[in-house]
Amino acid sequence: MSSFVLRGVSVLGGAPTDLFIRDGVISSEAPDAEIIDAAGLVALPGLVDLHTHLREPGREDAETVETGSRAAALGGYTAVFAMANTSPVADTAGVVEQVWRLGREAGLVDVQPIGAVTVGLAGKQLAELGAMATSAAGVRIFSDDGFCVADPRLMRRALEYVKAFDGIIAQHAEEPRLTEGAQMHEGEVSTRLGLTGWPAVAEEAIIARDVLLAEHVGSRLHVCHVSTAGSVEVLRQAKARGVRVTAEVTPHHLLLTDELAASYDPVFKVNPPLRTASDVHALREALIEGVIDVVATDHAPHAVEDKECEWAYARPGMVGLETALPVVLSVLGERWELIADRMSRTPAKIAGLTGHGTDLAVGSPANLTLVDPSARRVVDPAELASRSRNTPYAGTTLPGRIVATFLRGVPTVLDGKAVK
Numbered sequence: 001m002s003s004f005v006l007r008g009v010s011v012l013g014g015a016p017t018d019l020f021i022r023d024g025v026i027s028s029e030a031p032d033a034e035i036i037d038a039a040g041l042v043a044l045p046g047l048v049d050l051h052t053h054l055r056e057p058g059r060e061d062a063e064t065v066e067t068g069s070r071a072a073a074l075g076g077y078t079a080v081f082a083m084a085n086t087s088p089v090a091d092t093a094g095v096v097e098q099v100w101r102l103g104r105e106a107g108l109v110d111v112q113p114i115g116a117v118t119v120g121l122a123g124k125q126l127a128e129l130g131a132m133a134t135s136a137a138g139v140r141i142f143s144d145d146g147f148c149v150a151d152p153r154l155m156r157r158a159l160e161y162v163k164a165f166d167g168i169i170a171q172h173a174e175e176p177r178l179t180e181g182a183q184m185h186e187g188e189v190s191t192r193l194g195l196t197g198w199p200a201v202a203e204e205a206i207i208a209r210d211v212l213l214a215e216h217v218g219s220r221l222h223v224c225h226v227s228t229a230g231s232v233e234v235l236r237q238a239k240a241r242g243v244r245v246t247a248e249v250t251p252h253h254l255l256l257t258d259e260l261a262a263s264y265d266p267v268f269k270v271n272p273p274l275r276t277a278s279d280v281h282a283l284r285e286a287l288i289e290g291v292i293d294v295v296a297t298d299h300a301p302h303a304v305e306d307k308e309c310e311w312a313y314a315r316p317g318m319v320g321l322e323t324a325l326p327v328v329l330s331v332l333g334e335r336w337e338l339i340a341d342r343m344s345r346t347p348a349k350i351a352g353l354t355g356h357g358t359d360l361a362v363g364s365p366a367n368l369t370l371v372d373p374s375a376r377r378v379v380d381p382a383e384l385a386s387r388s389r390n391t392p393y394a395g396t397t398l399p400g401r402i403v404a405t406f407l408r409g410v411p412t413v414l415d416g417k418a419v420k
């Protein structure tokens with residue numbers, strides 16, 4: 001196995017130093033190491049994404065475990081959690097093991113499958129949570145993402161069930177009766193455009209219900225893609241009471257607003273929808289404060305025919321793995337400790353994922369990424385490694401370039417290019 005020395009690197013924004021990688025771990029020395037000139041580059045623990053759609057099995061035309069893993073590595077990630085809304089749905093030990101094995105074969109990031117909460121994401125009957133937990137994939141997080149577990153009794157049962165193995169239910173918070181026919185955020189812009197609205201309260205009502213359920217049964221709830229200022233307030237109160245709840249926000253909800261829907265370009269159609277500038281402001285503050293624990297991409301690749309059509313017929317979702325860190329840098333600035341915490345340390349901790357999100361001390365597994373904060377990049381969809389092109393940032397200049405990524409000491413990205 002090769003050794004590397006990252007010469008003159010700044011670890012988490014600290015003074016320039018040499019970082020040695022040997023036998024897959026951070027080391028105090030590495031004789032005969034390959035030298036990487038890392039002057040001006042910042043080393044972060046490899047990013048960990050709690051919310052990625054890899055589309056395999058079923059929609060390999062939009063993404064595969066391998067292409068999504070490559071996009072992740074290029075974005076600075078060393079671990080991603082793959083959502084269960086595949087076809088077939090990841091609701092059995094067989095499917096989660098398949099995804100897990102495909103991830104190992106690709107060998108670019110650690111792919112951790114998320115299991116479905118209900119059979120077929122249909123919201124009627126609990127899936128085989130225990131069998132997925134004890135499978136080779138060792139599933140800890142369960143989600144019907146794309147759909148809300150709307151039935152409160154089923155949600156309660158799921159929360160109770162996963163307590164046995166310290167599992168987590170990750171909820172897509174959307175009261176379905178309040179979002180029937182919804183096309184975008186319900187507000188001034190939807191009224192102007194004449195599009196059916198997705199009201200903020202549809203998210204907030206489910207989060208409020210679920211924090212009470214989680215508190216009642218003493219279990220762990222994680223809230224996917226929080227998008228409104230009101231949700232932040234519900235979470236703030238729940239956390240103050242000691243409820244075991246964590247939450248994520250996507251890069252796009254930290255940057256973009258519902259005004260973009262006025263273009264009628266379906267690239268801006270996403271679930272939950274882009275909200276108002278005051279929601280964006282509240283989400284940023286909540287992330288800095290820690291009321292929202294982590295940034296998760298909700299990388300949602302879609303084939304051309306599902307996106308390049310009329311707004312009403314387009315699928316919701318945006319690709320995000322390759323632009324997440326640049327977007328977060330543009331929002332937070334070079335607050336490296338905060339970025340490492342919200343994009344690596346805390347997601348790894350929530351998921352109980354060892355070896356990721358470390359402080360890069362001697363002896364830690366060498367899961368890390370090198371960023372050039374001075375570089376600027378104009379996003380070109382044609383250059384994305386993802387099999388899909390539905391980025392909302394085409395033509396936008398974003399700060400920061402991911403120069404290299406290492407997975408257990410093996411480079412997956414060098415000179416900004418995927419190694420394999």
Ligand SMILES: NC(=O)N[C@@H](CC(=O)O)C(=O)O
Nearest residue numbers: 053145146270271300316317
């Ligand atoms: N986030 C999205 O807009 N889309 C997700 C599922 C979903 O949450 O609707 C997808 O799988 O495409």
